[in-house]
Amino acid sequence: MKRLALISLGLALGLTAPISQAQEYVIKFSHVVAATAPKGRAADLFAAKVNEKLKGKVRVEVYPNSQLYNDDKVMEAMRLSSSKTTGILAAPSLSKFVKLSSNLQAFDIPFLFDNMDDVHKLVDSPLVEKMTKPMESKGVKALTFWDNGMKVFSVKGDKPLRAVPDDFKGKKFRIQSSDVHEAMIRAMGGTPQKLPFKEVYTALGQGVVDGQENTWSNIYSKKFHEVQDYISVSNHGYLGYLLVVSSDFWNGLPEDIRNELTAILKEVTVEGRKFAAEADHEDRVAVEKAGFAKVVELTSAERKQWKAANASLEKQFASEIGEDLLKDIHKLLGN
Numbered sequence: 001m002k003r004l005a006l007i008s009l010g011l012a013l014g015l016t017a018p019i020s021q022a023q024e025y026v027i028k029f030s031h032v033v034a035a036t037a038p039k040g041r042a043a044d045l046f047a048a049k050v051n052e053k054l055k056g057k058v059r060v061e062v063y064p065n066s067q068l069y070n071d072d073k074v075m076e077a078m079r080l081s082s083s084k085t086t087g088i089l090a091a092p093s094l095s096k097f098v099k100l101s102s103n104l105q106a107f108d109i110p111f112l113f114d115n116m117d118d119v120h121k122l123v124d125s126p127l128v129e130k131m132t133k134p135m136e137s138k139g140v141k142a143l144t145f146w147d148n149g150m151k152v153f154s155v156k157g158d159k160p161l162r163a164v165p166d167d168f169k170g171k172k173f174r175i176q177s178s179d180v181h182e183a184m185i186r187a188m189g190g191t192p193q194k195l196p197f198k199e200v201y202t203a204l205g206q207g208v209v210d211g212q213e214n215t216w217s218n219i220y221s222k223k224f225h226e227v228q229d230y231i232s233v234s235n236h237g238y239l240g241y242l243l244v245v246s247s248d249f250w251n252g253l254p255e256d257i258r259n260e261l262t263a264i265l266k267e268v269t270v271e272g273r274k275f276a277a278e279a280d281h282e283d284r285v286a287v288e289k290a291g292f293a294k295v296v297e298l299t300s301a302e303r304k305q306w307k308a309a310n311a312s313l314e315k316q317f318a319s320e321i322g323e324d325l326l327k328d329i330h331k332l333l334g335n
């Protein structure tokens with residue numbers, strides 16, 4: 001009653017502006033990893049900065065560990081959301097975007113990047129704008145790229161994954177929802193199974209799958225190493241993220257708020273790279289120290305074998321990714 005009376009008084013006095021200025025926008029940041037993983041830390045830092053700098057204007061709530069949505073559901077929710085006041089923000093891994101932009105599958109090509117410097121060359125180049133453009137017509141706005149790291153392979157059994165295809169034969173591997181990953185596991189002789197991140201630990205523990213590929217921080221924070229016998233340091237591919245938000249929400253924000261959020265995201269992206277680099281080293285050490293899974297390095301001959309097994313994948317996906325885009329990426333990386 002009181003609020004109604006105040007609003008009527010405001011209207012009568014022509015004071016509509018102060019009422020609309022009191023609008024607080026809410027951003028629900030949904031992600032699937034632990035709060036201690038690089039993405040979790042970056043999400044919390046983003047929330048802390050926004051909640052301090054834009055207090056009363058924007059409030060960020062972070063939902064880790066697939067509490068709110070898993071990655072496939074969050075994209076759907078984002079696309080369907082038309083709210084101008086509550087926005088859904090997420091940072092799914094680049095391997096989960098095929099429905100929104102098939103160009104982004106380039107990030108999944110095994111052995112495309114030698115290391116994180118190569119990855120940064122690409123994500124800091126104008127080529128990524130081409131790669132995210134197809135999303136614009138699908139209600140999703142791409143904001144920035146966040147790091148995780150290079151992936152390694154883990155497996156349960158009596159020997160590590162070294163020889164291709166022999167050590168992959170007869171084994172089932174959990175993969176993200178990526179067709180390139182599916183083709184990669186087949187090329188190496190194994191059987192792929194797409195599963196949401198939330199189900200991986202149980203699937204490994206119960207023997208639904210024998211192995212998986214992921215970064216050190218995801219393996220350590222979700223305890224995958226506790227239910228695996230070996231980890232092969234393959235660094236065969238990259239796992240990173242694209243921060244996305246519903247376009248209706250983003251485009252409807254007042255320009256000054258959008259600019260503030262963009263500036264904060266830029267700062268957090270820089271910090272996030274540091275979180276990822278730290279975790280990549282520290283979580284590997286922690287996995288080795290824990291003593292559950294034994295960590296093995298591949299010899300250069302084995303690495304060559306893994307590369308050779310995957311050599312035809314790029315061609316297989318070239319028309320979906322874009323022949324010209326792939327050429328430009330190779331030119332940029334000098335490989």
Ligand code: LMR
Binds near residue numbers: 092148176196218239
């Ligand atoms: C996975 O599904 O393995 C990863 O995409 C999880 C993540 O967000 O790092």
